[in-house]
Each structure stands twice: as C-alpha cells, then as structure tokens.
Amino acid sequence: MKIAISATGQTVDSMLDKRFGRCQYFVIQDTETGEVETVENKGLTSEGGAGIAASQQLIDEGVEVIITGNLGPNAFELIEKSGIKAYKCHEMVIRDVLEKYGSGELLEIEESGPAHHGGH
Amino acid sequence: MEDIDLEEEDNLNIAVLSGKGGTGKTTISTNLALALGAKYIDCDVEEPNGFLFLKPNIVNTEEVMVEYPVIDEDKCTDCGVCVDVCQFNALASAGNGILLFEKLCHGCGACEIVCKYGALGYGKREVGRIEKGMGHGINCSRGILNIGEPMAVPVIRSILRNLDDGLNIIDCPPGTSCNVVTSLRYADGAILVTEPTKFGLHDLERAVELVDMFSIPFGVIINKDDGRENIVKSYCKDRQIEIIGTVPYSDSIALAYSKGEMLYATQDNRALFDHLAMGLGEVLEWT
Amino acid sequence: MDLVVLSGKGGTGKTTIAAALSELAKEVTRVDCDVDAANLHLYYEGKDIAREDFYGGKVAYIDGNICTRCGSCEHVCRFDAIEDFRVMPLACEGCGACTLICPQDAIELKPEKDGDVYTTQLDDGILSRAEMEIGSDGSGMLITLLRRIARKYSDDETLTVIDGSPGIGCPVIASITGSDAVLVVTEPTQSGLSDLERVVKLSRHFDIDPMVCINKYDINEDMGKEIEAFVEEEGLQLVGKIPFDDLVMESIHELKPIVYYEGSSAAKAIKDMWLTIKSLIF
Known part of the structure; x- marks a missing residue:
C-alpha cells in the first residue's frame, strides 16, 4: 500500500507541510517494500484548483493513504470519492509521521477545511 | 483592443479607476454621477459599496x-x-x-x-445578479458576485454589455487586475482617482500604464488633496496628464463617508462636485 | 512565527500598521502579499538581492505562418479574445479551446509572465515582494511562492510580518494557511464592519482566532462601539484602538514608518498594541 505525505523536502527526514494543494513535494512510501519515492506536487504549478491537481496526481500514483495538515473542500471531495483515506498531522519529521501512522495515532480527516474560492 | 467609435455608440461610458482600494473611488463615482445627472454603474462586484450611499429602491433584479x-x-x-x-x-x-x-x-x-x-x-x-433602481434621482445599477464565487468577470461583462444610452459612470474594481481590464474594454474615457502620497503615485503610475493600453482619453482626480504642490501633481505635469480636479482632505467628508451619506447633499460639496463635473467635460472633450 | 495583517477592504491602514509592527520587532522578515498594490517596499531603501520571473497563467499564441485564416478559433473562443486571427492577451483566459479546434495545429498555449518576484535586503531582514504585470491577478500560487522565499531567510524564532492581500479570495487564504497569528485592521465605517465579519469567519476556518485593531477609531465613535461589541460577542481580542492622527499622513508622505514620530498618538497606540500582541503570540 502506498502512503503519501505532503512535504517540504524530498526525504523522510524532511518536514511534513501542512498545506496540501501547494506543498512542494509528496513523499510516498510503499509499505510492502519499504521503498520511498518523492514526486513534485503538480498543484504547485496550477494557477487554480491546486488541491484538485494534487489529488488527481496521487490518485494516478495509486496512493491509498494521504497524510497532510488540511484539505480544502475540492480535494476532500475528490479524495473521498476515490476511496483514499486522509489523515491529519502536525508539522513534524516525515519519519515520525510514518511511525505515528503505523501505531494508529493519527486521526482521519472527516471534514474539509473552509469552502473557499476555488479559483486563482 | 480596438477603440470604441463614438460615432457608432449611443452611450458614453466613463470608467472610474484607482490603483489601490480605499482612495475614494466610490465617493467620487457616486457624487460625480449625481452632479452630471448620469447613470451610476457599480462594477466593483466583489465589494459593491456604491448603493450604501445612493440607497436606490431596487426595481429590477436579473440573474447572471x-x-x-x-x-x-x-x-x-x-x-x-x-x-x-x-x-x-x-x-x-x-x-x-x-x-x-x-x-x-x-x-x-x-x-x-x-x-x-x-x-x-x-x-x-447563477454566479451573481444585477440590480437596478433609482436613488437620489438617478438610475443606478450594480453587479453583485455571489459569495464564494471566484470569478467576477462574467458579472462585470454582463452588466457592461447591456448599458443604457446616455452617460454612464462606471465604478470599477480597484487595482489593475483582469476585472479592471474587463471593465475598461467597455469604456470610452477614464477617471483615475488617487491620493497625493508616494503610495498613491505608485498605484497611479500602474493605472496610467493600464489605461494607455486602451488608447482612451483620461484624467486624474486627486482625493484628500492638501492644496499644495505634490508628487502627483508634478508627475501629471511631466507626463502631460490632465488633472480634472481635486477633493480636499476634510474631517467632515470622512465622517459623512463613515455614515454612508452622499456628499452632494450638502451645499459646500455640491459646488465641489459640480466643478469636477465641468472639469471632466473639458478633459474628455465631450460636447 | 508568521503574523498576517489583513483587512477586508482597502484603505484601512493595513500597510501602515504592518510596516510599524515590523519596525518594532527586532529581527524580522517582511512579506508583501498585497501584490495588486504592493507598497510596503516604498518605505525602505533596500537592495534587491534576487529576482525571478513569475509565470502563472497561459495565453494562446497563433503561428501566423501555419494559420490558414479559417476562423474556427475566433468562433470557438467564448471570451472574445481572438480578432483578425490574433489573440488579445488581456482577454485570453488560457483555456486552450482554440488549440483543440484549430485544424492546422497553428495555436499553442504558452506560459505568460505574470510578474517579477523580488527578494529585497533591508537593514533588519529581507522583504519578499512581487511586481505584477498589468491585467495579472495575485494568485494563491504567487503568495505561496513569496512566503516560501521568506521562509528560506528565517528560522522558527524570526517573526515574519505578512502584509496580506485584501478581500477574502484565494490569495488571502494562501496568506493565512500555515500562519500562526492574524491581525485584522478595520475602521469604524459600515463597510469596515461588514468586511471584518467576513475576514473573521475566514480566519476561524483556519483555526486561528484573529486579533482585531480598529484604526482611526475616533472618526466615528458610534460605529467604533458597534465594532467593539462585535469583537466582544465573538470572543476575540481587541488588541488596539488607534486614534486618527495627522502625523500618519505625514509619515506616508515622508515614507518613514509612524513609530519614528515622537508625540504621535497613533504611534503610541501601535506600540502599546505591539506589547499586547507579543504577549499573546510568543
């Protein structure tokens, strides 16, 4: 199973980024092989709908779990519809985030952040 | 952007712009519309505040x-x-x-x-609506963008595509964004409202750059003017930009604004805006 | 520590107060997120140490050598952005419908430069700011970039003062996301109150209870009291009531932050407010 974490850097030693749609990278760990890969967030280069672009990218990557700070309503709707589970976490080193997820300490995001303007 | 041929148009649309918010664009648009007996069109659809002053009875609402x-x-x-x-x-x-x-x-x-x-x-x-009515004896209309809608352009376009004949004073959104650009596509002339400060000048320069792209006649109104020589006046002189007139800095004007009162309702200020109206006619050379 | 200074409408004194607060903090990073009227840099004689192009949206380009003037692009464009087989960049929304319809493949979307992003070195820290092209809008993408640059020059302890975007749209949301504190600058007018209500709502969505300050509170005391009542009802902190002061206009003329004016009643109120803010956020 693949877990994606919004991140400020490219390794498990970088920090979780609380932004989802406009984080710089997604650090993706495959729990079966333990392998870690990093992708640049496509949402970062979207003028509008960054959360949607980021979600679409992770859906296409075959991710099943997303860990981030907040999800906007568009990203939330898309992620929910696609069956991916999203968890909330504070800013901390990704390695610790994965540990917290493993021990079941993270809470599932069950509602989106504010319904804000989607554009720009 | 093509020039609008006045010969073919039945209406004359004057856009009122300001580089930044809070320069008094709405105060000047509403009172000038009264002085000219023109129609007032509020295109600042994200924050249409003109009706707070003109207080029209709304007789017609259309969906956008x-x-x-x-x-x-x-x-x-x-x-x-x-x-x-x-x-x-x-x-x-x-x-x-x-x-x-x-x-x-x-x-x-x-x-x-x-x-x-x-x-x-x-x-x-529906993304917004257009409201029309009469206030202080003039026709007023405004576009309102529905809360949560990110795109103002369709509302602006809709109100400006269907302007009535005659003289229209268009209260534009602040800044030089695409909302303002859309508004200017329908304008035959423009008034740039600014303050005599470095901030005001900085934003005025941008507004001038924008209006220049449309090759329409324009002039400047200096709000909160101290009556002295200042950087905005010397800039206009250097660039050969006409100053339509000035509105002095005054506590009574600020108080009237905070209460949502029309300045044109008082004797002193009526003369002030009648004077600006005359200045506008001279600068934009309409007959 | 990111402190965002916001106001619903323009002209409430947001930049004046952001500049004053940043002077009172010792080590400080400044970010001018009010990109449509970026004025904060006018207070300083800094040196631009970095500049980069900012590309936001895209615009269609027609290759005149391939174009056969069939007119399908003009017909398909819903934004009246193509005339005489030329694209008018200010009207083009970059949707790409014309590129899809063109039988000759003569049209492509190209990234459009929306502005320049500057990092300016000041005496006590850097200022991250942008200058937009005419007709370009501040976007969440740009605000995110400005804040990212600022973060490169700051550690967790450094105070970052963000002169936020006006309104309640996407740029404002990008100004607030991930910030530690919000200060809303309002004025005692009808529109000041209605805009304050909207900004408070927005800020709370991001789990931040904003601090509120009423600028020029004495120009209409009744309205001022109405705003105070609202702040109390919402359980928010009223951190400052700044009196109307002619010296503020002078400080804007002289481009010297108001805190350097001895005897300014506004400066005194802002200094008191800073002590309150410090005790709340640190």
Missing part, C-alpha cells in the same frame, strides 16, 4: 448565468481526456466517474471539443 459542463453518465466511458485538457482543474477522475468542480469552470468548452462520446453538454448556473 454562466455555463458549466454536464456529463451524461450513460455515454461517459471515464476515459479522462476531458480531465487532461481542462486548464483550470475543474474536472477530475476519481477512477469511478468524472467529477466536476463547477466553481473552477470558466465555461470555455474545451472538454466538449475533445469528448469522443458526446457525453458533455452544458447547463447554466
């Missing part, structure tokens, strides 16, 4: 509609080609059907062009 794609699920194969072409991320594929985020949709039609299965059609939805 935009198109959005409707997906026929029987025909859609979830191929995702529409998702790929949408430049605005308004469409997404969750793996089990296409999702539409209508507020991101610009209604451009790209998805319909590429859909091989004819699964895309168009519906209409």
Whole structure:
C-alpha cells in the first residue's frame, strides 16, 4: 500500500507541510517494500484548483493513504470519492509521521477545511 | 483592443479607476454621477459599496448565468481526456466517474471539443445578479458576485454589455487586475482617482500604464488633496496628464463617508462636485 | 512565527500598521502579499538581492505562418479574445479551446509572465515582494511562492510580518494557511464592519482566532462601539484602538514608518498594541 505525505523536502527526514494543494513535494512510501519515492506536487504549478491537481496526481500514483495538515473542500471531495483515506498531522519529521501512522495515532480527516474560492 | 467609435455608440461610458482600494473611488463615482445627472454603474462586484450611499429602491433584479459542463453518465466511458485538457482543474477522475468542480469552470468548452462520446453538454448556473433602481434621482445599477464565487468577470461583462444610452459612470474594481481590464474594454474615457502620497503615485503610475493600453482619453482626480504642490501633481505635469480636479482632505467628508451619506447633499460639496463635473467635460472633450 | 495583517477592504491602514509592527520587532522578515498594490517596499531603501520571473497563467499564441485564416478559433473562443486571427492577451483566459479546434495545429498555449518576484535586503531582514504585470491577478500560487522565499531567510524564532492581500479570495487564504497569528485592521465605517465579519469567519476556518485593531477609531465613535461589541460577542481580542492622527499622513508622505514620530498618538497606540500582541503570540 502506498502512503503519501505532503512535504517540504524530498526525504523522510524532511518536514511534513501542512498545506496540501501547494506543498512542494509528496513523499510516498510503499509499505510492502519499504521503498520511498518523492514526486513534485503538480498543484504547485496550477494557477487554480491546486488541491484538485494534487489529488488527481496521487490518485494516478495509486496512493491509498494521504497524510497532510488540511484539505480544502475540492480535494476532500475528490479524495473521498476515490476511496483514499486522509489523515491529519502536525508539522513534524516525515519519519515520525510514518511511525505515528503505523501505531494508529493519527486521526482521519472527516471534514474539509473552509469552502473557499476555488479559483486563482 | 480596438477603440470604441463614438460615432457608432449611443452611450458614453466613463470608467472610474484607482490603483489601490480605499482612495475614494466610490465617493467620487457616486457624487460625480449625481452632479452630471448620469447613470451610476457599480462594477466593483466583489465589494459593491456604491448603493450604501445612493440607497436606490431596487426595481429590477436579473440573474447572471454562466455555463458549466454536464456529463451524461450513460455515454461517459471515464476515459479522462476531458480531465487532461481542462486548464483550470475543474474536472477530475476519481477512477469511478468524472467529477466536476463547477466553481473552477470558466465555461470555455474545451472538454466538449475533445469528448469522443458526446457525453458533455452544458447547463447554466447563477454566479451573481444585477440590480437596478433609482436613488437620489438617478438610475443606478450594480453587479453583485455571489459569495464564494471566484470569478467576477462574467458579472462585470454582463452588466457592461447591456448599458443604457446616455452617460454612464462606471465604478470599477480597484487595482489593475483582469476585472479592471474587463471593465475598461467597455469604456470610452477614464477617471483615475488617487491620493497625493508616494503610495498613491505608485498605484497611479500602474493605472496610467493600464489605461494607455486602451488608447482612451483620461484624467486624474486627486482625493484628500492638501492644496499644495505634490508628487502627483508634478508627475501629471511631466507626463502631460490632465488633472480634472481635486477633493480636499476634510474631517467632515470622512465622517459623512463613515455614515454612508452622499456628499452632494450638502451645499459646500455640491459646488465641489459640480466643478469636477465641468472639469471632466473639458478633459474628455465631450460636447 | 508568521503574523498576517489583513483587512477586508482597502484603505484601512493595513500597510501602515504592518510596516510599524515590523519596525518594532527586532529581527524580522517582511512579506508583501498585497501584490495588486504592493507598497510596503516604498518605505525602505533596500537592495534587491534576487529576482525571478513569475509565470502563472497561459495565453494562446497563433503561428501566423501555419494559420490558414479559417476562423474556427475566433468562433470557438467564448471570451472574445481572438480578432483578425490574433489573440488579445488581456482577454485570453488560457483555456486552450482554440488549440483543440484549430485544424492546422497553428495555436499553442504558452506560459505568460505574470510578474517579477523580488527578494529585497533591508537593514533588519529581507522583504519578499512581487511586481505584477498589468491585467495579472495575485494568485494563491504567487503568495505561496513569496512566503516560501521568506521562509528560506528565517528560522522558527524570526517573526515574519505578512502584509496580506485584501478581500477574502484565494490569495488571502494562501496568506493565512500555515500562519500562526492574524491581525485584522478595520475602521469604524459600515463597510469596515461588514468586511471584518467576513475576514473573521475566514480566519476561524483556519483555526486561528484573529486579533482585531480598529484604526482611526475616533472618526466615528458610534460605529467604533458597534465594532467593539462585535469583537466582544465573538470572543476575540481587541488588541488596539488607534486614534486618527495627522502625523500618519505625514509619515506616508515622508515614507518613514509612524513609530519614528515622537508625540504621535497613533504611534503610541501601535506600540502599546505591539506589547499586547507579543504577549499573546510568543
């Protein structure tokens, strides 16, 4: 199973980024092989709908779990519809985030952040 | 952008602009409209404050509609080609059907062009409204963008495409964004409102750059003027930009504003705006 | 520590107060997110140490050598942005419908430069700012970039003062996301109150209870009291009531932050407010 974490850097030693749609990278760990890969967030280069672009990218990557700070309503709707589970976490080193997820300490995001303007 | 040929037009549209918010654009637009007996059009659709002052009785409300794609699920194969072409991320594929985020949709039609299965059609939805009425003896109209809608341009376009004959004073959004650009496409002349400060000058320079792109006549009104020589006046002189007039800095004007009162209702200020109205006619050379 | 200074409408004194607060903090990073009227840099004689192009949206380009003037692009464009087989960049929304319809493949979307992003070195820290092209809008993408640059020059302890975007749209949301504190600058007018209500709502969505300050509170005391009542009802902190002061206009003329004016009643109120803010956020 693949877990994606919004991140400020490219390794498990970088920090979780609380932004989802406009984080710089997604650090993706495959729990079966333990392998870690990093992708640049496509949402970062979207003028509008960054959360949607980021979600679409992770859906296409075959991710099943997303860990981030907040999800906007568009990203939330898309992620929910696609069956991916999203968890909330504070800013901390990704390695610790994965540990917290493993021990079941993270809470599932069950509602989106504010319904804000989607554009720009 | 082509010039508007005055010969072919029955109306004369004067756009009132300011580089930044809070320079007194609405105060000047509303009072000048009264002085000129013109129609007042509020295009600052995200924060249309002109009606707080003119207080018209609203007699007519029209909805502003935009198109959005409707997906026929029987025909859609979830191929995702529409998702790929949408430049605005308004469409997404969750793996089990296409999702539409209508507020991101610009209604451009790209998805319909590429859909091989004819699964895309168009519906209409409301993004704002246009209100019209009479206040202080003049015709007033304003566009209002619905809360939560990100795109103001359709509302602005809708109000300006259907302007009545005669003289229209258009209270534009602040800044030099695409909302202002849209407003200017319909203008025959412009008034740039500024303050005599370095901030005001900085924003005025940008507004001048914008109006220059449209090759329409324009002049400057200096608000909160101290009566002295200042950087805005010398800038206008250097650039040979006409100053239509000035509005002095005054506590009584600030107080009237905070209460939502029309300045034109008081004797002193009536003369002030009558004078500005005359100055406007001279600068824009209409007869 | 990111402190965002916001106001619903323009002209409430947001930049004046953001500049004053940043002077009172010792080590400080400044970010001007009010990109449509970026004025904060006018207070300083800094040196631009970095500049980069900012590309936001896209615009269609027609290759005149390939174009056969069939007119399908003009017909398909819903934004009246193509005339005489030329694209008018200010009207083009970059949707790409014309690129899809063109039988000759003569049209492509190209990234459009929307502005320049500057990092400016000041005496006590850097200022991250942008200058937009005419007709380009501040976007969440740009605000995110400005804040990212600022973060490169700051550690967790450094105070970052963000002169936020006006309104309640996407740029404002990008100004607030991930910030530690919000200060809303309002004025005692009808529109000041209605805009304050909207900004408070927005800020709370991001789990931040904003601090509120009423600028020029004495120009209409009744309205001022109405705003105070609202702040109390919402359980928010009223951190400052700044009196109307002619010296503020002078400080804007002289481009010297108001805190350097001895005897300014506004400066005194802002200094008191800073002590209150410090005790709340640190």
